[in-house]
Amino acid sequence: MAELSVEIAGIRLRNPLLLASGIWGESGQSLAGAWDAGAGGVITKSIGSEPRPGYPNPTVEEFGSWGMLNAMGLPNPGIAEYPREIAIARDRGALVIGSIFGGTAEEFARLAREMEATGVRALELNLSCPHAEGFGTEIGSTPQDVSDVVRAVVREVKVPVIAKITPNSADPAGLAVAAEEAGAKGISAINTVRGLAIDTTLARPVLAHGIGGLSGPAIKSVGLAAVWQIYRKVTIPIIGVGGISNGIDALEYVMAGARAVEIGTAVAHEGVRVLGRIVRELDDTLTERGVARLADLVGAAHRGFNVPTADARP
Amino acid sequence: MAELSVEIAGIRLRNPLLLASGIWGESGQSLAGAWDAGAGGVITKSIGSEPRPGYPNPTVEEFGSWGMLNAMGLPNPGIAEYPREIAIARDRGALVIGSIFGGTAEEFARLAREMEATGVRALELNLSCPHAEGFGTEIGSTPQDVSDVVRAVVREVKVPVIAKITPNSADPAGLAVAAEEAGAKGISAINTVRGLAIDTTLARPVLAHGIGGLSGPAIKSVGLAAVWQIYRKVTIPIIGVGGISNGIDALEYVMAGARAVEIGTAVAHEGVRVLGRIVRELDDTLTERGVARLADLVGAAHRGFNVPTADARP
Amino acid sequence: MHRIVEIEDRILETPSTVTWRFPYAEPCAPGQFVMVWIPGDDELPMSLSYTDGPSKGVTIKAMGPTTRHIQSIPAGSRIGVRGPYGNQFDATPRRLLVVGGGSGNAVLAPGVERALRTGAQVTCALGATTERELLFSERLAGAGASVEVATDDGTAGTPGFVTVVAQRLLAEGAFDAIWTCGPEVMMRKVAELALAYGIPGYGSVERHMKCAVGMCDACSLGPYHVCLDGPVFRTEALLSLEEFGRTKRDPSGRRVPL
Amino acid sequence: MHRIVEIEDRILETPSTVTWRFPYAEPCAPGQFVMVWIPGDDELPMSLSYTDGPSKGVTIKAMGPTTRHIQSIPAGSRIGVRGPYGNQFDATPRRLLVVGGGSGNAVLAPGVERALRTGAQVTCALGATTERELLFSERLAGAGASVEVATDDGTAGTPGFVTVVAQRLLAEGAFDAIWTCGPEVMMRKVAELALAYGIPGYGSVERHMKCAVGMCDACSLGPYHVCLDGPVFRTEALLSLEEFGRTKRDPSGRRVPL
Ligand SMILES: Cc1cc2nc3c(=O)[nH]c(=O)nc-3n(C[C@H](O)[C@H](O)[C@H](O)COP(=O)(O)OP(=O)(O)OC[C@H]3O[C@@H](n4cnc5c(N)ncnc54)[C@H](O)[C@@H]3O)c2cc1C
């Protein structure tokens, strides 16, 4: 048994696996189920000011077993209804992180206050949904935007604030630096990658919304690159997200610089027992390799690594 | 037999399939081979001012059959040596498009003049390599940069100029608009998506350069999203690139708004005969569906499509 | 991945219900559902009313805008299909009681046919609001089931609720299993009967669906997800859920009365 | 994908050549190569000198910085391997003449062993600069090949070039096929002999490699790519190439003299 517990933003997690936002996150019993299945913590669906039905179906298109496109449209019951769901999960002992999204820094701040009041242990700000007009990436695509939102939220709440960063950026690390300077205590990276699928027999996009977000194994390398670059620029802990479906994937993120990871698409078809499986795989791998503490491996792939130049050879 | 020929930037292509830059593009005989295999045109490796060996190996890591990460480091023989390779391809009748990369707008302009003198029919500006320090994305990540480079090049040459845009941006369409306004006659989208792979037994990145670029089926939806968004913002023709490996993939790009497409990673293992295969598949599909001219389908997926709102339902 | 198929056959089953047959090669089992995409309109979960052979089928009742629109879509039209998803009805009962209401009969039909083919004795209690809306009573009788009918307005069979018929059948005969599908108040009643008679019960349940692959939480029902753990549940499990027969979640995830 | 394996055995074949054995489950054939990654250093193409069983092998001659470094890497070290890539030697000759030079002998060895196992008569002409650098002559003689040797300095076998021995063997005996691997000037000579005697010839060729999957163009050789169409080519095809035995491309793609 390796020591899998880690600390992020002042919170000790029994293991580094968090249920990603938007997955099993509308109902308190689902959050509790993910906790019971072995998650180190659960992140709620991103919650907004009002109930929001999301986009019409189709909202999801799967690509083989290596990728998934979705445009849910941030459906959520709204902050007024949601506390009862969090209460159910907390009553079952779950460590809950509350995710919120808004259209302005002020809206984020207001939601943050209400979310904090539910007893969540931290807030994750969704600054990165690639397909919601007026939210998400649109508000999180420049360092200035990120900074404004994080600053407004940090002023309002006592719980640690985690900024969830988009990969759809020339410089995700620059966004993370802006979040850190504005007072964020952690960075989650990444949200989905902007994508689209077209059905050629119908000559139309498959998803009702057209543009969606790519997730699953296809984006693992994209998330790893973001975590890698962010690790070199910030000192606050990083939570890696994107394409993790087994213990080795999780370890790749840890070595790239993540202190914890989130699991999203891997829950599809398998359900939350995937969380327990990945925890076990991580434990087995570390034990097999004689590593006592997972935390010692955070950023391990950076040690001794130098970027070569293209002129290194004749 | 459907009519597959298309016109981009004033050039008529016998079919819409171009060999992508960096694939079979160092040697004139390889370019000629791609032409003989059925390409509508061939794009050279991105050529710079000096010979450049590129990064040390490993430069490539494959993910199953759905993705590939590379960091070649823009190896190229340099603009002084390269004209003899183009001459070989042109002597065999190939329609050649010359790709160039530089560190400044002035360097691009100088290279463009020299590349034009080789008799290429158009120039593609690589504003989008995600892993070459000081080139590529670093110079093509803001509309201002794109505009400066395109403007400097357009001033120097008579052949049409095509700007190759990065997907590693909050707003690829904004980059395309900047290129159009600066005088570009076409947009290629996309180059590879920034990615990284780590080997956990060694605790180090797999590629010698660390960060690389993801290509292949994994990024098809990302390229489609970029083409879709660019099509809604520019009037110049778009060349779709990213993850195309069969006729249906190519058709998806056309319906998203591409007038031609480029084939890169699909050449791996199969060789350039993949180009002939995709042309045949495209032809068969159109014939089967009773479509006389491919050009009629450009942007077809936009017709009648409206983005729904998330509040469309109760 | 969505597969685009052509509706090869369109059968008007009742004034408000249509069956679509379409080619679909994936193996499907009675109880499973597919997501049916009407291009330009919505994508909806539909249980398979025909699960055998290369041509599958769904039977769709007009409930709201999309299912109403569906009634007028002609054969030859193209639809998107993905799936099948979910679990199936137990394949092994020997003496089976089936209690269906409304479009629930369509969900039960292929399982009944399979049970009959494997030699089971099947008794069906099928309900509808009125005779013209009665679904698949002839199909199932023709397949060899013993069929009893109930209509709310008494235009066919026993007047009143089908659960009354079910109660009588349970009092008269012996059964190894009960299957049910229909309005949840009806299914709750059947579940209680199953409990009272000590017979294993199975009910197919509907909740709002989006992903259909157990990820988005839209279809959550207590600790379950209908798309992943269902749509067929043991009726005992259903009875233990405070939500069953009382509330569901709307597309935003809010709890609303059923 | 790279697989990380441990070097289970390290054999010093000559003062400048080492063989690594490592577990590698992929099926491999004589003539094929793998990409061998020395973590922290380069990744290089290496033909397989052992292709059978769960443990494969490569035999590496010190040529430059990485291959020199390799000579001192101990057993138990971890390396990355991907592949196998490329084509293989023709499996069917009955009377085979093999002409190897330097580390080329390692490329030919597993094919010779396979030919002998399938009942072929194999005659090998193996060259080296000096006796101590002679590779695999005992391995191949032990496997049943008739082996003749040539050294540049005359310390073993016929003094001078191995092509002289080959020429004599061709004059004396009858062969269905000739295989060759070694310096390109040597291979060019063998190719000309094959042509003169009207015997099908096969040569394994080296070019700078990066992707190894036929994409980056680093290994282009006339219309071919060594990683995809080779490394084994018909010698007739090689003779028709102006580059063969004369020029190669450096890592930037520039043509440079061989
Ligand atoms: C597993 C499953 C199997 C089903 N099988 C059948 C069947 O075989 N035959 C049949 O006629 N109906 C079936 N339904 C119900 C059918 O999906 C709904 O009646 C249909 O979605 C109504 O859509 P609408 O747009 O016409 O109506 P709306 O006016 O939008 O809604 C009418 C009712 O349908 C529900 N509904 C709407 N969209 C969905 C959705 N995406 N998922 C679930 N419910 C929705 C609404 O909540 C409401 O209760 C099934 C539902 C599920 C979950």
Ligand SMILES: Cc1cc2nc3c(=O)[nH]c(=O)nc-3n(C[C@H](O)[C@H](O)[C@H](O)COP(=O)(O)OP(=O)(O)OC[C@H]3O[C@@H](n4cnc5c(N)ncnc54)[C@H](O)[C@@H]3O)c2cc1C
């Ligand atoms: C298909 C193939 C099979 C080979 N099989 C063997 C073998 O079984 N045993 C053996 O000892 N050698 C083999 N080689 C050659 C071996 O790859 C080179 O000797 C080695 O790469 C030299 O690397 P270095 O860094 O030590 O030397 P450097 O000083 O870098 O170069 C020495 C020589 O090796 C060449 N070289 C360097 N890097 C590469 C590369 N990535 N690809 C190709 N050539 C390169 C250089 O161009 C130069 O000619 C093979 C090469 C190829 C293409």
Ligand SMILES: Cc1cc2nc3c(=O)[nH]c(=O)nc-3n(C[C@H](O)[C@H](O)[C@H](O)COP(=O)(O)O)c2cc1C
């Ligand atoms: C169906 C679905 C819904 C999602 N909803 C949200 C959300 O509400 N808020 C959010 O921050 N991220 C959301 N995401 C993004 C995930 O949390 C995660 O960042 C992304 O999917 C990459 O991880 P994965 O590859 O493990 O899925 C959603 C992803 C999916 C697939």
Ligand SMILES: Cc1cc2nc3c(=O)[nH]c(=O)nc-3n(C[C@H](O)[C@H](O)[C@H](O)COP(=O)(O)O)c2cc1C
């Ligand atoms: C090995 C390799 C080398 C590449 N080199 C270049 C290059 O020199 N210039 C360039 O503009 N794009 C280069 N690219 C990007 C491709 O042209 C293409 O945009 C990208 O790979 C996506 O297409 P694909 O999925 O079909 O490969 C390279 C891609 C690969 C895989």
Ligand code: FES
């Ligand atoms: S429909 Fe998404 S979890 Fe069931």
Ligand code: FES
């Ligand atoms: S090594 Fe890249 S094409 Fe052969």
